[in-house]
Amino acid sequence: MSGGAVSVEERGEGGPPGTPVLEASAVTKQFGGLTAVNDVTFSIPERSIVSIIGPNGAGKTTFFNILTGLYKPTLGRVTFDGKDITGGRPDKIMKQGLARTFQNIRLFGTMSARENVMVGQHSRMKAGLFGSILHTPGVGREEKRAREKAAEELEYVGLKPNTHDQLAINLSYGDQRRVEIARALASDPKVLLLDEPTAGMNPQESDSLTAFMRRLRDERGVSILLIEHDMKVIMGVSEHITVLDHGEKIADGGPEEVRNNPQVIEAYLGKQAAEGH
Amino acid sequence: MSTVAVPGKQRARFRMPELSPRQNLALTVAFIVAAALLPFLLDEGGRIMDNLVLGAAYVVMALGLNIIVGFAGLLDLGYVAFFAIGAYMMGYFGSGFWADAGNGEGVSLLVGEPAASLPGFHFNFLVIIVIAVIATTIAGMIIGLPTLRLRGDYIAIVTLAFGEIIGRIAINGDDLPVLGKVTAGRQGITPVDKIDLPFTDRFQSLNLRPWYWFALAMVVLVLFVNFRLRDSRLGRAWIALREDEVAASSMGVPLVRTKLLAYGTGAAFGGMSGAFLASYLNTVNADQFQFSFSIFILAMIILGGLGSIWGVVLGAIVLSAINNYVIPEVLNQKPKEWFNLDFELSQLSFGIFGFLLVIMMVLRPEGLLPERRRQMELEEGIGSDEAVYESRMS
Ligand SMILES: Nc1ncnc2c1ncn2[C@@H]1O[C@H](COP(=O)(O)OP(=O)(O)OP(=O)(O)O)[C@@H](O)[C@H]1O
Ligand SMILES: [Mg+2]
Numbered sequence: 001m002s003g004g005a006v007s008v009e010e011r012g013e014g015g016p017p018g019t020p021v022l023e024a025s026a027v028t029k030q031f032g033g034l035t036a037v038n039d040v041t042f043s044i045p046e047r048s049i050v051s052i053i054g055p056n057g058a059g060k061t062t063f064f065n066i067l068t069g070l071y072k073p074t075l076g077r078v079t080f081d082g083k084d085i086t087g088g089r090p091d092k093i094m095k096q097g098l099a100r101t102f103q104n105i106r107l108f109g110t111m112s113a114r115e116n117v118m119v120g121q122h123s124r125m126k127a128g129l130f131g132s133i134l135h136t137p138g139v140g141r142e143e144k145r146a147r148e149k150a151a152e153e154l155e156y157v158g159l160k161p162n163t164h165d166q167l168a169i170n171l172s173y174g175d176q177r178r179v180e181i182a183r184a185l186a187s188d189p190k191v192l193l194l195d196e197p198t199a200g201m202n203p204q205e206s207d208s209l210t211a212f213m214r215r216l217r218d219e220r221g222v223s224i225l226l227i228e229h230d231m232k233v234i235m236g237v238s239e240h241i242t243v244l245d246h247g248e249k250i251a252d253g254g255p256e257e258v259r260n261n262p263q264v265i266e267a268y269l270g271k272q273a274a275e276g277h
Numbered sequence: 278m279s280t281v282a283v284p285g286k287q288r289a290r291f292r293m294p295e296l297s298p299r300q301n302l303a304l305t306v307a308f309i310v311a312a313a314l315l316p317f318l319l320d321e322g323g324r325i326m327d328n329l330v331l332g333a334a335y336v337v338m339a340l341g342l343n344i345i346v347g348f349a350g351l352l353d354l355g356y357v358a359f360f361a362i363g364a365y366m367m368g369y370f371g372s373g374f375w376a377d378a379g380n381g382e383g384v385s386l387l388v389g390e391p392a393a394s395l396p397g398f399h400f401n402f403l404v405i406i407v408i409a410v411i412a413t414t415i416a417g418m419i420i421g422l423p424t425l426r427l428r429g430d431y432i433a434i435v436t437l438a439f440g441e442i443i444g445r446i447a448i449n450g451d452d453l454p455v456l457g458k459v460t461a462g463r464q465g466i467t468p469v470d471k472i473d474l475p476f477t478d479r480f481q482s483l484n485l486r487p488w489y490w491f492a493l494a495m496v497v498l499v500l501f502v503n504f505r506l507r508d509s510r511l512g513r514a515w516i517a518l519r520e521d522e523v524a525a526s527s528m529g530v531p532l533v534r535t536k537l538l539a540y541g542t543g544a545a546f547g548g549m550s551g552a553f554l555a556s557y558l559n560t561v562n563a564d565q566f567q568f569s570f571s572i573f574i575l576a577m578i579i580l581g582g583l584g585s586i587w588g589v590v591l592g593a594i595v596l597s598a599i600n601n602y603v604i605p606e607v608l609n610q611k612p613k614e615w616f617n618l619d620f621e622l623s624q625l626s627f628g629i630f631g632f633l634l635v636i637m638m639v640l641r642p643e644g645l646l647p648e649r650r651r652q653m654e655l656e657e658g659i660g661s662d663e664a665v666y667e668s669r670m671s
């Protein structure tokens with residue numbers, strides 16, 4: 001724990017303000033000889049939007065997978081809402097209020113948009129084997145409520161009602177991304193992890209997603225952790241940015257600070273600048 | 278993402294139409310009424326009645342296996358184990374097998390004469406069904422446990438081994454070390470009590486109608502359970518984990534629990550049907566519990582269309598008709614009559630099933646009455662995602 005405390009101090013005023021809801025301290029993940037995430041300490045305050053950036057293969061998605069329980073960290077600890085969730089089961093972590101989307105969309109393709117969002121409510125529902133077979137009044141009400149909630153979430157992310165019963169696989173790419181967010185939101189999470197949500201979107205769609213993230217934070221009090229490559233989105237929406245390179249945290253701070261950090265420019269922005277962006 | 282369907286694979290094919298709940302209810306009622314009236318057209322003790330009883334019992338098993346393989350996508354090659362366990366429960370609690378029970382005078386529970394005064398345990402059939410269901414549910418979960426860390430092909434191998442173990446115990450169980458005599462091996466436990474329900478006469482071996490109606494009642498029950506579960510929270514969770522375990526668990530579906538519920542529920546119907554068949558066939562014989570029986574039931578659901586409830590019913594009816602009628606009565610008899618040939622085609626029956634399945638895989642891999650989802654999974658490769666989930670599910 002002392003290691004984590006020191007690095008929080010080190011960050012000084014650069015650290016994100018507010019009470020942290022999710023904290024990772026000194027997290028390391030090795031795959032055989034490869035260290036994908038190396039001693040990363042990180043926290044998300046309540047009601048905030050923070051980002052992780054870094055070049056391809058920097059370890060961003062791996063870090064997400066550690067937070068959500070898909071990977072057990074080789075070293076380090078993850079606490080969520082004051083509880084230790086290090087290496088916990090993904091479904092339990094989800095139930096506690098940590099929901100996510102995937103970099104390469106992972107919707108249930110043969111289910112409708114609505115059914116996908118209903119699966120997202122699994123942890124909030126109670127119907128068991130016998131209740132479902134007997135279809136007790138309680139189960140009937142719960143099922144009806146889940147359908148309504150699914151429709152509400154889909155509308156919240158901007159899907160028109162006529163698309164709700166379409167199969168996920170038949171939706172446009174942008175709509176699939178939206179359904180994935182709705183599916184994650186259906187569990188009313190405290191923290192939402194978005195892995196490159198604007199990938200493959202046009203500039204207008206990216207803009208509306210940026211606005212949507214702010215709305216989500218302000219209206220529903222959700223904290224958002226964003227992985228992104230689109231600098232316009234990142235700089236526009238993030239309160240705090242953490243930069244990973246080769247699995248290590250090389251910088252963190254507000255957008256201005258990170259933009260002007262020489263190490264970051266070298267590792268990441270520098271490459272883009274050289275390419276003429 | 279494979280949002281674009283592969284060209285050339287979009288052949289318009291017939292599949293199970295999407296029925297509204299009302300249409301589905303109408304179809305179900307029509308099916309049950311027609312099936313219930315069928316015996317009045319037939320000789321009550323005839324060969325066809327016999328085949329219908331067996332067919333109905335197979336439909337129960339096929340719909341049970343459908344929950345495991347069709348809904349949850351867990352390829353189970355050892356379903357015969359549940360048939361065996363259900364049948365042995367019938368043998369244990371409805372025959373003279375435990376001759377020492379009650380100091381040789383027998384123990385009876387809610388049964389009439391003559392069973393009540395015979396040695397061995399003689400429980401009411403409904404009690405035995407409950408015992409069989411509980412025993413097979415537990416067995417289903419036990420077989421489920423070691424497969425939880427596994428995927429696809431590995432699950433198939435473990436379940437296959439489990440079926441074989443039960444089959445071996447059945448064969449050699451007449452003299453096991455420590456346990457002693459727990460089965461009657463190839464000789465079989467016989468006779469087995471006939472079903473004796475309250476308010477009706479004991480079932481007879483010459484009048485098969487009551488047997489048939491009882492089996493039909495089990496079919497109705499398993500159909501009902503299939504439909505209700507398909508459209509439930511649990512049913513959605515099964516489809517989700519069948520398509521993508523990583524996404525499912527990240528969305529809050531507990532994998533272990535959800536899979537075990539599929540194994541347990543599916544197994545329960547195998548046990549129920551197994552207990553029924555033991556009473557109907559009047560024997561619990563190790564030769565019944567061979568690997569080929571698992572394949573027989575699995576072939577029914579593949580033929581009909583994995584996960585498609587009506588498809589599975591159709592597949593079970595077609596295959597049991599082929600097994601019980603076409604092969605022994607037509608393929609075996611006609612060539613003899615016509616050409617004076619003398620060979621036993623029934624020896625080749627599994628060759629014939631295999632041949633049918635191969636033909637099926639070539640012409641219509643999605644089954645006779647496929648379910649929309651499964652058809653898409655086959656044609657568009659959904660559910661074949663690579664996995665990032667570390668196997669650490671203990
Ligand atoms: N399951 C795994 N097994 C082995 N190596 C892995 C595994 N997952 C990720 N890696 C490796 O870890 C490193 C970090 O990968 P990661 O996917 O986290 O990068 P990323 O920052 O998300 O990159 P991108 O921007 O391309 O999405 C890469 O070198 C990758 O090959
Ligand atoms: Mg990534």
